[in-house]
Amino acid sequence: MLKRIAVSELCLGMYIHEFCGSWMDHPFWKGNFLLKTERDLERIRESDVREVWIDAGKGLDVAPGQVSASVAEVSAEAEARLLAAESKTAPARVSLEEEIARAQKLCARSKAAIVEMFSDARMGQAVTLDHVADMVNEISDSVLRHPNAMISLARLKTSDEYTYMHSVAVCALMIALARQLGMSGEQVHEAGMAGLLHDIGKMAIPDVILNKPGKLTDNEFSTMRQHPEAGGRMLLESRQISALALDVCLHHHEKFDGTGYPHRLAGEQISLFARMGAVCDVYDAITSDRPYKKGWDPAESIRKMAEWKGHFDERVFQAFVKSVGIYPVGALVRLESGRLGVVMEQHERSLLTPRVKVFFSARSKVPITQEVVDLAKLVGRDKIVGRECAEDWGFKNIEALWSGLEARNGSYHS
Structure with missing residues (x-):
């Protein structure tokens, strides 16, 4: 049985099912765990979270006679219906300056979450997506408040943090592109999820290759090209990901003319989402500082991408240019x-x-x-x-x- 209780009523031995409020309000990546240490209890009390859902079937219950009037009990099914029924108002548009401050915090929180999730994947643990949906919602809201703040900030990553912040940047770019293409709210969310997870397969690539500060050898490049399929296997094992996001992970390196990898798909053989992923992935890659090269100017990158005939779906690329501009922010x-x-x-x-x-x-x-x-x-x-x-x-x-x-x-x- 799930119960919603005040943080002040938490004690060791309780099983936390979910934190109430934004995932950015608390210091934990995983949303479901048994509360075992005083340190974790202290971190929750010091956070901005005021209430949590506990599962009395997996841990201690609230002691009889100590239940406050604020405690709510629901079944898991009833809670799911309640959450699904909540209406969400689109955030109001704000200035670039205002959104930059919010986006800066969101970038830092997202990076920490991606580092933990990817580290679990590197150690062979099943990928858990506890807060991925919440993260995508936060990034989507930022893009709605101002379409350029999050996208532009994420581009400023250092070469050392590229692998992780690249996922955040591609998530924001996919959301902006999906909106430009007139997709539904559900499809926009799926696009963001796909962007966030598209490169998780790189956790199967040795660090010596992933972070090499020079040109890869033929053998090293062959190893690097295995990351889409490695990512696909990781996401399949998690059993929590949609077919669309899995497809983007597998096929974001396919090219419209059939010369990409891993399956040399061409034209309409490549899903729309994977074609979107190809554009967003390349743009962020070439505008970012990498271990082996400095990123290109955003406007110069758009010009060069336009010259790569056969690489991208022209319709998707044109929509992408409309979403970031011929002269993107920072050019x-x-x-x-x-x-x-x-x-x-x-x-x-x-x-x-x-x-x-x-x-x-x-x-x-x-x-x-x-x-x-x-x-x-x-x-x-x-x-x-x-x-x-x-x-x-x-x-x-x-x-x-x-x-x-x-x-x-x-x-x-x-």
Whole structure:
């Protein structure tokens, strides 16, 4: 029998079935466990969680005579119906600056959860998906509040955390792309789940290959190419994943022209979700710093991907560009006025007129007063005339200009 009790009534020996509230409010990745240690009890009491569901059939019950009026009893079936019936209001749109602060915390929490889940997989344990659905919901809500904050922040991962944050980034990209394609709420959620789990098979790849700071040998690359099928086996063993998410895990490296792997599928043989996964996976991979190379500029990455004929489904790729922009957030661009700036936000109806924070004069080669300009309001007076490379100008940490986060290595200009 499940009972909802106050945290103050928890004691050692109780079996926690579920925490009430957001998965971000408590410090545990797994949602079902027997409360055995004082340390875990203390961590729960110090968290933002106020109530929990306990399973009296798997652990201690609340002592007779000590049950407070707030305790609720339900069967597992009744609880499931209750949770399913809860209505969820779509979050209101907020500014990039406001959502960056939330997304930063969400990135950190998501990374910790993915590290634990992937570590279990590496040790051969069955993949448990206790809070994956909650994580996807939180990321989806962030994308709804502001479509660029989570996606852009996740791109700033270091090479050391790439394997884990890549999964978070692809989850957010898949959610944004699914919405752009007009999918239902359930399909959007499935897309996010697929993105989060698409690379779990890399936990079967030796670290010496996964983190090699140089080009892989033919044998090493052959080993690396085994990760989709390894991931598929892991997800099948978990018995908790949908066929759609499993398909993305297996086939996100297939190419539309049939030259991909592991099964050399072509065209419509590749599911729509796997075609979406291919685009999102590649975009985040090439814009991220890796052990063996520095990430490309977002706008340059979009340009190069557009040139890879046969790699992607054109319709899916075009929808992807609409979701992130021709000039994605963080792209360094030159304006006709001679000013350089970083893209801050996309225009709802025009891919060519984003909001840009200008900070440097390309003509006089000196910094200028930082100012956010809305190119949609400057049509005929100023526009983007090209992409620029930060390294060519000696700029460092220009991500601080759009994210508001403190630069990691000083100012943006060397």
